[in-house]
Amino acid sequence: MGLSAALEIGKQGLRNYQVAAEVVSENIANVNTPGYSRQRVIFETAPPTTHNGFPLGTGVKIATVERYYDSLLQKQLVNAGTTSGYDATKSQVLQQIEPAFNEIAQDGLGAALTDFFNSWSDLSLNPTGAAERQAVLDRGQILADQFNYISRTLNDAMVTQNEAVPVMVGDINRMLDNIAQLNGQIKVTQMVYGNANEMRDQRDYLVRQLAENLAVSFTENSDGTTDITYTDGTGTYALVTGSTAGSLSTAIDGTLPDGTARNVVQVTTAAGVGPTTVDPVTGKLGAVMVTRDTTLVGYLNQVNTLAETVADTVNTQHQNGFDLNGTVGGTFFTYTPGQAAATISVDPALTVTTVAASGSAAQKGDNANALAIAQLAKTGQAALAGSTYNNYYNGLVAQVGLDVQSAANVVKQDEAFMKQLTTLREAHSGVSLDEELTDLIKYQRSYQASAKLITVADEMLDVVVNLMR
Amino acid sequence: MRITPNITSQNSLYNLQQSRSILDQLQEKVASGQNYNRPSDDPVTARQLVGFADQLRSGEQYAGNMTKATIWLKVTNSALEGMAATMSEIKKLVSTLTNGTDMVQVRQNAAAQLETYKKQLVDYGNTQLNGVYVLAGTRDNLTAPFSGSTYNGDDTDMGIEIGSSITQTMNITGGRVLKGTNAAPHQYGSVDILTELDNLIAAVNANDTAAITTGAQMMEDGALQINAAIADVGGRLTRLDNMQKFNTTTKNVIQGVVANIQNADYTKLAVEIQQQQLAYQATLSSTAKITQISLLDYL
Numbered sequence: 001m002g003l004s005a006a007l008e009i010g011k012q013g014l015r016n017y018q019v020a021a022e023v024v025s026e027n028i029a030n031v032n033t034p035g036y037s038r039q040r041v042i043f044e045t046a047p048p049t050t051h052n053g054f055p056l057g058t059g060v061k062i063a064t065v066e067r068y069y070d071s072l073l074q075k076q077l078v079n080a081g082t083t084s085g086y087d088a089t090k091s092q093v094l095q096q097i098e099p100a101f102n103e104i105a106q107d108g109l110g111a112a113l114t115d116f117f118n119s120w121s122d123l124s125l126n127p128t129g130a131a132e133r134q135a136v137l138d139r140g141q142i143l144a145d146q147f148n149y150i151s152r153t154l155n156d157a158m159v160t161q162n163e164a165v166p167v168m169v170g171d172i173n174r175m176l177d178n179i180a181q182l183n184g185q186i187k188v189t190q191m192v193y194g195n196a197n198e199m200r201d202q203r204d205y206l207v208r209q210l211a212e213n214l215a216v217s218f219t220e221n222s223d224g225t226t227d228i229t230y231t232d233g234t235g236t237y238a239l240v241t242g243s244t245a246g247s248l249s250t251a252i253d254g255t256l257p258d259g260t261a262r263n264v265v266q267v268t269t270a271a272g273v274g275p276t277t278v279d280p281v282t283g284k285l286g287a288v289m290v291t292r293d294t295t296l297v298g299y300l301n302q303v304n305t306l307a308e309t310v311a312d313t314v315n316t317q318h319q320n321g322f323d324l325n326g327t328v329g330g331t332f333f334t335y336t337p338g339q340a341a342a343t344i345s346v347d348p349a350l351t352v353t354t355v356a357a358s359g360s361a362a363q364k365g366d367n368a369n370a371l372a373i374a375q376l377a378k379t380g381q382a383a384l385a386g387s388t389y390n391n392y393y394n395g396l397v398a399q400v401g402l403d404v405q406s407a408a409n410v411v412k413q414d415e416a417f418m419k420q421l422t423t424l425r426e427a428h429s430g431v432s433l434d435e436e437l438t439d440l441i442k443y444q445r446s447y448q449a450s451a452k453l454i455t456v457a458d459e460m461l462d463v464v465v466n467l468m469r
Numbered sequence: 470m471r472i473t474p475n476i477t478s479q480n481s482l483y484n485l486q487q488s489r490s491i492l493d494q495l496q497e498k499v500a501s502g503q504n505y506n507r508p509s510d511d512p513v514t515a516r517q518l519v520g521f522a523d524q525l526r527s528g529e530q531y532a533g534n535m536t537k538a539t540i541w542l543k544v545t546n547s548a549l550e551g552m553a554a555t556m557s558e559i560k561k562l563v564s565t566l567t568n569g570t571d572m573v574q575v576r577q578n579a580a581a582q583l584e585t586y587k588k589q590l591v592d593y594g595n596t597q598l599n600g601v602y603v604l605a606g607t608r609d610n611l612t613a614p615f616s617g618s619t620y621n622g623d624d625t626d627m628g629i630e631i632g633s634s635i636t637q638t639m640n641i642t643g644g645r646v647l648k649g650t651n652a653a654p655h656q657y658g659s660v661d662i663l664t665e666l667d668n669l670i671a672a673v674n675a676n677d678t679a680a681i682t683t684g685a686q687m688m689e690d691g692a693l694q695i696n697a698a699i700a701d702v703g704g705r706l707t708r709l710d711n712m713q714k715f716n717t718t719t720k721n722v723i724q725g726v727v728a729n730i731q732n733a734d735y736t737k738l739a740v741e742i743q744q745q746q747l748a749y750q751a752t753l754s755s756t757a758k759i760t761q762i763s764l765l766d767y768l
Contacts, residue, residue, distance in 0.1 A: 103508070430476065
């Protein structure tokens with residue numbers, strides 16, 4: 001081992017610290033890149049050689065460029081992302097429909113119900129009054145309009161959720177393709193160069209994004225690839241295996257309450273099995289399907305029941321009465337069964353004269369029937385489990401309020417949890433500029449020292465060369 | 470723990486958001502003057518509030534019904550009072566005739582006067598309120614019920630709602646007052662005042678003292694019959710008045726409860742906003758300070 005060895009060590013130092021500075025610059029450049037994990041150069045001593053009976057090192061060598069990555073944290077982030085995606089979407093949908101049930105801030109269906117029956121009470125005081133009769137018809141139409149409005153709000157929300165399904169499916173497919181593609185690149189890169197830190201970061205970030213949309217589980221393979229599987233009540237499906245991606249697709253299954261074709265999700269696995277219809281109940285996609293098929297339908301059913309009961313009970317009582325001509329009363333409300341709230345309307349055949357206020361054919365000035373209809377409002381209805389119309393509706397208002405409130409609370413907790421997890425991830429994998437700058441100065445000094453080493457070795461060589469002159 | 474600039478900025482953003490959303494909620498309460506602005510603010514309270522709102526709306530309806538019924542009954546009352554006054558005039562006149570008189574002129578005068586009184590009774594019987602004949606019953610209250618001594622109305626009651634499941638009969642029928650229909654539930658008497666008056670006029674014309682005496686007795690009974698009807702109307706008016714008072718008290722109580730729940734306490738809100746504003750400003754200031762620090766400044 002001679003002076004050339006010292007030169008060699010200096011040269012290695014220069015090269016290695018240059019790489020180290022490059023890694024630092026990569027870190028600094030990506031300080032704001034989502035999903036980026038900081039990298040660190042791991043130095044190790046180059047293999048020693050024995051010289052003059054002494055084992056002496058041959059300088060420094062870069063063992064690897066390491067990525068700070070915690071697979072447990074990644075798993076937790078994936079799971080928390082799924083929960084938070086589901087809760088946030090559900091909460092958003094519920095908050096959109098809450099205004100339709102906001103009886104506190106403005107008069108809605110509840111007020112319309114009371115006003116309608118109050119107009120019958122008014123009519124009972126003046127059964128032959130044209131103004132009172134017109135008021136009954138008008139109030140009836142306002143009540144019908146309120147039912148129509150709430151039904152439309154709920155149906156619109158359902159259709160919006162339904163339309164979101166193909167969009168989300170497209171989004172998910174794009175992610176699956178990208179993950180599979182990155183898997184392939186990572187595998188090749190690892191075989192040739194060793195590590196593929198940036199691509200792993202990108203892929204892991206994609207997995208986290210995917211998890212927000214759909215509950216997936218992932219397995220990290222020894223060749224650097226990550227396999228993705230999806231599990232729900234219908235089975236387990238491999239969505240990504242190595243560099244092959246499966247896909248999601250939509251199909252039509254039945255209709256929504258307003259007649260729109262209902263989208264369902266199908267899975268074709270990475271192995272090409274399928275498409276099989278699945279039933280997502282987690283992640284954003286799950287939230288969209290669950291709110292569409294359960295939550296909103298639940299509300300709509302209650303509103304339909306109420307509309308049907310109001311129409312049926314008022315019709316029955318109205319048909320017990322007699323109009324100004326002494327003719328027996330007809331139907332007051334008309335509606336299409338099954339879609340009562342959407343289609344309820346005051347019977348177009350009904351006029352001021354044919355409103356049946358009287359309880360007797362011979363007595364057009366009688367108010368018995370008007371009074372009986374007015375009193376329906378205070379009567380518990382068997383079809384509403386013994387509640388009055390207003391109590392039933394108020395219960396629904398409270399239920400919507402409770403659902404919105406609990407969804408919002410859960411979202412708040414999710415946010416706090418996600419923040420905690422991202423903070424943990426940042427603490428482990430995030431880039432600290434202060435730290436990078438310190439490293440940069442450290443490597444700069446080391447670079448300078450290596451350069452000095454070369455200068456010194458050069459001067460020593462110079463001495464040796466001059467000796468021989 | 471390693472703290473990176475991203476952690477600091479994320480935390481700052483999160484804290485600013487939290488602080489800002491509390492400020493926002495407080496501002497909403499101040500702007501609306503209400504503690505609860507949507508069902509999800511507090512579903513249980515919201516359930517109570519919408520229930521109270523229903524109760525208040527029904528209460529207003531009952532109050533309106535009672536006001537209208539009171540007007541109806543007062544009109545009825547003045548008609549009945551008029552009848553009563555006419556009846557005492559008739560009684561006074563008849564008392565001078567019970568012994569009969571040979572003077573044709575006197576008898577004719579008396580008979581003519583009785584005819585006028587009868588017309589007056591019929592006019593009272595045809596009293597109208599907003600185009601509706603109040604004493605006509607329910608068969609056809611848009612046509613005058615009395616013509617001559619015939620009553621074309623009926624004796625059906627018209628109940629109205631004055632409380633939750635509480636009804637009150639509003640009308641008095643001409644048949645019960647002037648024609649002696651004495652069916653339950655409102656029994657005033659069974660004197661057919663108009664026909665008896667016709668008989669009395671005939672008796673006066675014929676100078677039939679026995680018949681005049683009977684007629685005089687009938688008029689006495691008729692006056693009592695009308696007084697009974699007046700007493701009934703008075704009773705109903707009192708009941709309506711009591712119910713109206715009860716209704717108002719209930720309304721006040723409910724409004725008080727609603728105000729307690731719903732009205733924003735501005736003093737408390739002002740203090741809370743002050744506190745929250747301070748916290749928000751402090752967060753802003755510390756965020757601005759911390760995010761500026763970097764090793765770069767010292768290199």
